[in-house]
Amino acid sequence: MTDWFTWEHVWLLIGFAGQALFMSRFIVQWWASEKAGRSVVPVMFWYFSVGGGIVLLVYALYKKDPVFISGQALGLIVYARNLYLIFAERAAAGRENGEEPPSATK
16 A cells, blocks of 8 residues: 555544444434434444444454453444344234244245
8 A cells, every 4th residue: 555545544444434334323313213203213223333333343353442342342232132122022023913924934
């Protein structure tokens, strides 16, 4: 790479991209709440949380920052658990309504 564009610059771009992705979850949540006229947390919020969390964890690993690494790693557990709970609830609601689970073959 050239002197003005180094691998450190690439990593900074990755870090900023992760932060932008992570911050976007708040915009998604705000927009959904405005549309609903009440505070809501849409599923997309958790997808942005996972996506941004993964990118920021990769960046934190590169920087070898234990505080940043632990914060992102533990956060990812919470975001993934929330997605699991959402999909488990949807699957249970589908079964209650007599629908076949999405994995069932016809």
